Amino acid sequence: MxxxxxxxxxxxxxxxxxxxxxxxxxxxxxxxxxxxxxxxxVDGGEGFAKTITKTKEGEMIYGDVRGPVGDPVTAHIGIYVENGERIAVIEMAAAAGLKLVPLNQRNPLKTTTHGVGELILCALDYDVDRILIGCGDSGTSDGGAGMAEALGVRFMDDLNHTVKINGVEDIIKVRHIDMSQLDPRIADVVIDVACNWTNVLCGEKGVARVFGPQKGATPQQVDLLSAALEHFANLIEKAFSIDMRLTPGSGASGGLGTGLVAFAKATLHPRFDVIKRYIQxxxxxxxxxxxxxxxxxxxxxxxxxxxxxxxxxxxxxxxxxxxxxxxxxxxxxxxxxxxxxxxxxxxxxxxxxxxxxxxxxxxxxxxxxxxxxxxxxxxxxxxxxxxxxxxxx
The missing domain is CATH 3.40.50.10350 (Glycerate kinase; domain 1)
Structure with a gap:
């Protein structure tokens, strides 16, 4: 058989x-x-980078980044060469996965994707042409704001002071976005994102209401999370003239899909479509x-x-x-x-x-x-x- x-x-x-x-x-x-x-x-979550990198006979790179609750965690990316391109593979779960959030700290208002941005910077340090990012098994819901902050984006309050993003609740204080210090290398790479195509950022089927409880949010926290992500969508629309609220994949990994599109010019793909291209x-x-x-x-x-x-x-x-x-x-x-x-x-x-x-x-x-x-x-x-x-x- x-x-x-x-x-x-x-x-x-x-x-x-x-x-x-x-x-x-x-x-x-x-x-x-x-x-x-x-x-x-792998659907973009745990094991995504290792599985694809192993299949492509590439190399794993390890290093410490800021974890979802602020403590350092050891994360990884994969690097391989194919058709003349140097490609990095990142799984967001390695830096901001639910597994990295202690049970007694599971409050998605206070978790960050900052470490994901650090992994992207690591990939850029290896002079890659393309980055493949898997979104899955996330422990965060910050819309990718923490990731953007790591890449150099600054979030400003109404007094033009920088707002440090330690979680989505900090986004409520933001009034405009400063892109002047974004790492310029972002413009030179192609970023593809494998994500759950059905996840959207806002609305009754938005990521806050569908996945917030799974990440430890109480009903009251779900309402706050939903309002914060709606505010984030307004900021992005004002800054970039794009409406991410109901874009397919925009809610992936607590809205990281939105942040990758807005700040890193990434392209979102149904995760299985991407995986089929890399694993025959x-x-x-x-x-x-x-x-x-x-x-x-x-x-x-x-x-x-x-x-x-x-x-x-x-x-x-x-x-x-x-x-x-x-x-x-x-x-x-x-x-x-x-x-x-x-x-x-x-x-x-x-x-x-x-x-x-x-x-x-x-x-x-x-x-x-x-x-x-x-x-x-x-x-x-x-x-x-x-x-x-x-x-x-």
């Missing part, structure tokens, strides 16, 4: 490559004669007997550009069955049947705490993979049975 594994990571738990290796162990445990192709996938998978899916994918949670949001359903859409072009291995099965998970996932299974074998589930995730993924393959094989055997062989009651 030809099995293709195209897993995503389990957020704050285990990255895509480790998920894939656990799935591979489970498949071989069932039958080591199976032909297995593992393609770890379609031919392998086409040749498979069955495709397995994985995600930390399957729910009503999964069809909105997340890896399992994007993998399923490719597989259905070639009429390939798709099974998703998941940590949790959430509200509206059945919607995924409508977009090409034929079955999904949770790895959790019994009631447990989140901490224990995370500790045992690798082992449980392995066991779930073996179990699913046993069930799939039974189905194949039944389908291949001739009518004459069936018992007649």
């Amino acid at each position: 030809k099995i293709v594994l195209v897993p995503s990571g389990f957020k704050e738990c285990i990255d895509a490559e480790k998920v894939g290796l656990a799935m591979e162990r489970g498949a071989k445990k069932f039958d080591d004669r199976n032909e297995i192709e593992m393609i770890p996938m 998978m379609e031919q392998k899916i086409k040749e498979a007997d069955i495709v397995f994918t994985a995600e930390g949670s399957i729910d009503f949001q999964t069809p909105n550009g997340k890896i399992p359903t994007e993998v399923a859409r490719i597989a259905k072009k070639y009429d390939k069955p798709v099974v998703a291995i998941t940590g949790t099965i959430g509200k509206g998970a059945k919607l995924n049947y409508e977009v090409g996932i034929d079955a999904f299974i949770s790895i959790i074998p019994k009631p447990t705490s989140l901490q224990k589930a995370m500790e045992h995730a690798s082992k449980w993924i392995e066991g779930s993979m073996e179990s699913v393959l046993r069930q799939v094989t039974i189905g194949y055997q039944m389908a291949k049975r001739k009518p004459d062989d069936e018992k007649v009651s």
Whole structure:
């Protein structure tokens, strides 16, 4: 049997490559004669830079930057050369991911993307021609203002004093934007951003209301966050004559998509479109007997550009069955049947705490993979049975 594994990571738990290796162990445990192709996938979040850089046989660069709550964190970028271009790969989660925000400090009014700007500066120091930025797994909601500040943008109050951006709440004090000290090297690079195309900056479906609670915001803080991002959109419209409020991808990573467009002249792309350009998978899916994918949670949001359903859409072009291995099965998970996932299974074998589930995730993924393959094989055997062989009651 030809099995293709195209897993995503389990957020704050285990990255895509480790998920894939656990799935591979489970498949071989069932039958080591199976032909297995593992393609770890990243949706712009954790593992994005390492996965693409490894695929392109590039080099990882490490350094300390300001983390989302102000403390130094060790982050990274990838550098590789292709078609005569030097390309840097950045994942915003390395500098401003939710994993870097302690549970007792999860207030998106007080987190910053400053470290993301520092990673961009690092890439510029390596004289790159192009920067690819992955937006995902963010712990911030500052509209990319912190990132812009790191690049040299100054935010001024009504007395023309500089406002330091330590979180989106500081944006409320800003009255105009000073671009005079922006790093001039930004103008010489192409910046592509892989993001969730359905995320927008403002409105009832804006990033504050949709993702603010996931980042620790109370209902009152969600209202403040929404108002601050609306004010930010007004500032950007006044400064650059662009309306980012409902632009597809503008709400990516707490509005970082907006900041990258406004201050770094970046181009936003649906994340899976970008990933497909850098990680070739379609031919392998086409040749498979069955495709397995994985995600930390399957729910009503999964069809909105997340890896399992994007993998399923490719597989259905070639009429390939798709099974998703998941940590949790959430509200509206059945919607995924409508977009090409034929079955999904949770790895959790019994009631447990989140901490224990995370500790045992690798082992449980392995066991779930073996179990699913046993069930799939039974189905194949039944389908291949001739009518004459069936018992007649």
